[in-house]
Amino acid sequence: MPASTPRPVTGVAPGRVNLIGEHVDYNGGRCLPFALRQSTTARVSPRDDDRLAVRSGERSWEGRPSQLDDAPSWVRYVAGVFVTLDVPGGFDVEVSSEVPIGAGLSSSAALECSVAVALDAALGLGYSPDELVAACVRAESEVVGAPTGGLDQAISVHARESHALLLDFATDEQRQVPFDPAAHDLAVLVVDTRVSHELTDGGYGARRDQAWEAARHLGVRHLAQVGPDDLAGLDAALLPRARHVVSEVRRVDEVVAALGAGDWAALGPLLDASHASLRDDYEVSCAELDTACETAREAGALGARMTGGGFGGSAIALTPRPRLGAVESAVRTAFAARGWTAPAFFVAEPGAGARVLA
Numbered sequence: 001m002p003a004s005t006p007r008p009v010t011g012v013a014p015g016r017v018n019l020i021g022e023h024v025d026y027n028g029g030r031c032l033p034f035a036l037r038q039s040t041t042a043r044v045s046p047r048d049d050d051r052l053a054v055r056s057g058e059r060s061w062e063g064r065p066s067q068l069d070d071a072p073s074w075v076r077y078v079a080g081v082f083v084t085l086d087v088p089g090g091f092d093v094e095v096s097s098e099v100p101i102g103a104g105l106s107s108s109a110a111l112e113c114s115v116a117v118a119l120d121a122a123l124g125l126g127y128s129p130d131e132l133v134a135a136c137v138r139a140e141s142e143v144v145g146a147p148t149g150g151l152d153q154a155i156s157v158h159a160r161e162s163h164a165l166l167l168d169f170a171t172d173e174q175r176q177v178p179f180d181p182a183a184h185d186l187a188v189l190v191v192d193t194r195v196s197h198e199l200t201d202g203g204y205g206a207r208r209d210q211a212w213e214a215a216r217h218l219g220v221r222h223l224a225q226v227g228p229d230d231l232a233g234l235d236a237a238l239l240p241r242a243r244h245v246v247s248e249v250r251r252v253d254e255v256v257a258a259l260g261a262g263d264w265a266a267l268g269p270l271l272d273a274s275h276a277s278l279r280d281d282y283e284v285s286c287a288e289l290d291t292a293c294e295t296a297r298e299a300g301a302l303g304a305r306m307t308g309g310g311f312g313g314s315a316i317a318l319t320p321r322p323r324l325g326a327v328e329s330a331v332r333t334a335f336a337a338r339g340w341t342a343p344a345f346f347v348a349e350p351g352a353g354a355r356v357l358a
């Protein structure tokens with residue numbers, strides 16, 4: 001039941017890049033994402049009836065959150081939040097987004113979280129930020145049916161400007177880590193390969209199942225609980241998957257330590273090692289991501305890795321600002337030489353988390 005008379009509210013929530021710590025959230029590990037300045041905006045306005053009407057660009061849908069059998073997938077990200085916040089309907093929702101969709105930059109969590117903060121304020125529900133995160137995770141996993149580990153929703157809600165967020169999925173602890181590459185004449189360059197990871201979405205669930213199977217074999221709840229010397233006994237299929245997870249959480253800790261020490265140069269090899277591990281051990285990269293990372297490094301980036309779930313999407317390259325033009329043009333040329341769609345580029349500035357506009 002509404003806690004107060006519904007009012008129109010605009011919610012804003014950002015996309016993200018994950019600096020390091022990939023495919024570890026559902027393995028009880030640590031990761032270090034930061035939010036983008038690019039965000040999704042959801043304007044929720046009360047209606048006279050109890051239906052839900054959603055519009056995003058040219059697309060629109062009207063119905064009830066309780067009856068989504070015929071609803072297209074994109075509607076479920078919005079309606080799913082109504083379901084998990086237990087709001088039966090009664091709103092028009094107008095969505096617009098600056099986050100590239102399906103590019104591994106978490107447009108899905110930006111959409112869920114923008115709706116969640118708006119709805120919470122519109123009805124005066126008074127949920128905590130963590131409760132809103134949980135509702136968005138459940139919307140994506142239970143209503144959309146897409147496996148999600150919770151990283152994306154947590155950073156979209158909790159992000160702070162000029163910070164990355166250390167998330168520990170074993171303890172639920174969070175720590176804001178100052179992260180301001182521009183102050184060190186560096187930039188996190190995003191290369192959107194324009195390969196949509198939606199095409200091979202089953203790959204994420206398959207990796208998650210293998211990781212959980214490896215944990216079962218080792219007799220632990222989560223893979224991140226074990227160390228590199230504990231992996232004996234895993235079969236040839238599971239060993240590399242586990243090796244990625246246990247090595248990746250250690251790299252996250254090393255990145256946090258390097259940032260604490262102001263040693264930005266140390267980040268480069270750690271990003272490179274993360275990419276190699278995702279490519280060779282977890283096998284979630286693709287030719288476009290590999291080429292983007294290799295070419296960026298050759299053109300002067302300190303280090304580069306795929307970010308997000310993989311199978312397409314985006315790469316990040318930690319780049320000295322004077323080298324940005326050279327890195328962009330080298331990657332563009334490498335893609336053109338292979339006959340691939342031209343990639344898109346932007347510099348990711350660490351932005352703020354979900355909020356409502358006054």
Ligand code: ADP
Pocket residue numbers: 040056073074075077095096097100101102103104105106107108109111198308
């Ligand atoms: P990512 O989160 O990396 O962008 P996902 O596959 O997780 O990729 O989520 C993309 C999906 O989320 C889209 O296919 C669409 O269904 C939905 N979506 C995200 N943003 C919007 C938006 N602004 N309008 C409509 N649907 C959106």
Ligand code: MG
Pocket residue numbers: 106107108109152
């Ligand atoms: Mg997503």
